[in-house]
Every structure is written in C-alpha cells, then in structure tokens.
Amino acid sequence: MNLLENEITDYDFLLTLIPQKKPFVMVDKLRFYSDKKIISSLTISEENILTNNGDFSEPGLIENMAQTIALHTGYKYFLAQKPAPTGYIGAIKKAEIFELPRISKELTTSVEIIHDIMGVTLVHAKVVCDGLLIAQSEMKTALAPENA
Template identity: 30%
Template sequence: MTDYILELTEEKVITSFKITEDNIFVSDNDFVEAGLIENLAQTCSSILGQSFFQNPNIETKVIGFITNIKKIEIFALPKVDDIIISKASLISQFENICNIFCETFLDDEILIRAEINLFIQEIKQ
C-alpha cells in the first residue's frame, strides 16, 4: 500500500501513497486507521524486505507479519486524493525480525506515529 519508494537504505525508508476512492480502507471519504497502519507496515517492510531481492534475476516471494505494535498514536485521517508520506527508521534487527519507528505525514501534519515489530520470511517454492 505504497506507490513509490522515495528513499531506501539499510536503516531508513521514505514512501509516498495516493489515497484513491476505491481503496478498501476508505470510508466516507476518509482513509481509516487500519489503512494508516497497513501503509506503515508496508513502508517498514521495505527496510527488512530489501535483503530478499538483491538478485533481480531470481523471482522471490516473501510474506510479512506485524508481530507487535509497541506504541501507536493516531492524530488525523487523510482523505481521498491526499498523498501521504511515510518515514520509517530501523531501531533494531535480529535475523528476520525488526523493531521500527515510523510516522506518516500529510504535508507538514503528522497523521500517525508508531513503533512496530515486523517478521518477514521467504516463501519457498
């Protein structure tokens, strides 16, 4: 649930996402809380997930899970046609499990802030 990766390093990612009216997480023209959390999770997964895609000639499939939300604050909900920017920074990592601090903004307004744990693994074919 991201459109573009604007910046990606081993410890940080910034993504953008335009909210469309046909999005499953839109209700009454608002992008609901679950949508904000899903956007953060997919943004955060870029940090850990990039290690699975280092060889572009090999098709790789991965699956990821939020294993824990340590803290979450929701300040506002964006609307249809808004473009949100999500930023995530790695706090710690042990193998395929990581703890990440993340925030999403609409222009200069913070929408959500969270600290989450993610687990990602490759799906063997």
Template identity: 40%
Template sequence: MKRVPIIQGEGIWNLIPQRPPIVMVDSFCGIEDDCSYSALTITADNIFCQGGELQESGIIEHIAQSAAARIGYIYLQRNEPVPLGFIGSVDKLILHRLPKVGQELSTEITVIQEVFDITLISACVSIAEGVIAECRMKIFLDKK
C-alpha cells in the same frame, strides 16, 4: 521533504506480497542509512476508506507495507527471494488525524533494532500539512 520515487505502480508488486485491492504503497523512494521512504496517494476506491477518509486500519496496513517494501528492496538488491513478513505487534500508535481522499501519505520507516528474523521499526506518516500518525511495529520475517 518531497522524495523522488525510484519504484512506482506495479513495480511495487516486486517488493511486497500484497495485490490489489490491498496494495497500500504506490511508490518507494529508497533507503538512506537506517531509514526508508515510501508513499501512497489515497484514492476513493481504497478499501480502507470510509466517508472520504483513510481509516486507522489503512494507515497501519500502509506502515506495514512500507516496512515490507524496504525489506523487499534490500532482498531484490541481493538477488535473493523476497521473504514474507508478519506484523508481530503495533505499539505506541499515535493517530493525529485521518487523511482524506486525494492526499498523499509520505512515510519514513526507521529501523530501531534487528535481531535474527525480527525487526523493530519506528514509523512516521505525514501529509503536506504535517505528521498524521506515528508508531512502532515489530515485524517477523518468514525466510522459508
């Protein structure tokens, strides 16, 4: 299902710490229950592209930034400083295929468990033709 972005472009920079050329989310589509939704249109100048395809490292970075955008959005809604997050682990990664330049990634992040400053998420990344990647990721927040 195509979701409508609530934050796009440079507005994403309020949600995540990354800056160009490392920004791997270009729209945030909101949160429903334990799920958040984000997207990225792959461009030819993306530093994670090679041979016209987004590489595995770019997909993982997109997932991490999608999770960061979720946290950033929550903290902004509370009028609190957005904390930095760090990938603790990537587990059960299934890469079905690499997306091509021009395709849009639509990503669903589902919170599985939150304990103190550690969040375990499940991610599902899709393009128009279907799911391209899935994984679990453990994220540590630095709330200093």
C-alpha cells in the same frame, strides 16, 4: 547514504517487492532507501478498500506503515537478487493517529530501523500529510519462518 538513485514509481515493480497484492496495497512510491531507513508514498484513491466516508481509515494508516517496512525488506532482498519474503506484524508497541487524511491526499511514510536481527525488525514509523505528522508507531515485524 541513499542506496536508491531515483525514486521508484513503477507500481508493477513495487508489487514485486511486497507480499501484499491488489486491492490491499498501501504504498505506491519508493522515495528513499538505506540500510536503516525507508521513505514511501501513497496517494489515497477512492478505490482504496481502507477508506470510509472520504477518509483513509486508522487500519489503513497502520497497514501503510507495515507495508513500508515490507517495502524496505523487499527492496533489500531485491538488491541481493532474492525474491521478496513474506512477513507479519508481530507487535505494535505504540500507535498514535492524530488525523485521518482525505481521499486524493498523498501520504509520506518514513520508517527508521531500530533493530533488525534474525528476521525480526523493530522500527519507528511516521506518516506525514500536507507537512503535518498524522500518525506514528513503533512496530515489530517478523519474517515467515521459511524466510528467517
């Protein structure tokens, strides 16, 4: 069940949901949210610091997936009327990059929560661009000790 009535496109509000700040923000829309899944979007701009020669980089794709996880946690905390916590990538079990998207393309990133216990979240993430799967990974994130 989608716990989000309308997608969130207010960039300033999104910034309150994640610990990252400009210029290191790799999500710009929250499209779907439930307890076990989130879908975000990012339109790649020329100003994005993780672009190289007109392409969004591999680290950019990994960070986009990680920030989508952070967005899930941040929105969950928002719903509970708590400030967004700080978290870290704990491990990347498997990451596959099939294609690097060009500037101006929109990424749609979906994350499915496999486990979420005691501040540690294990997920499967997929990034789609123009209807094609361009990256996927399994990641584990952990909340900073003061938030766990």
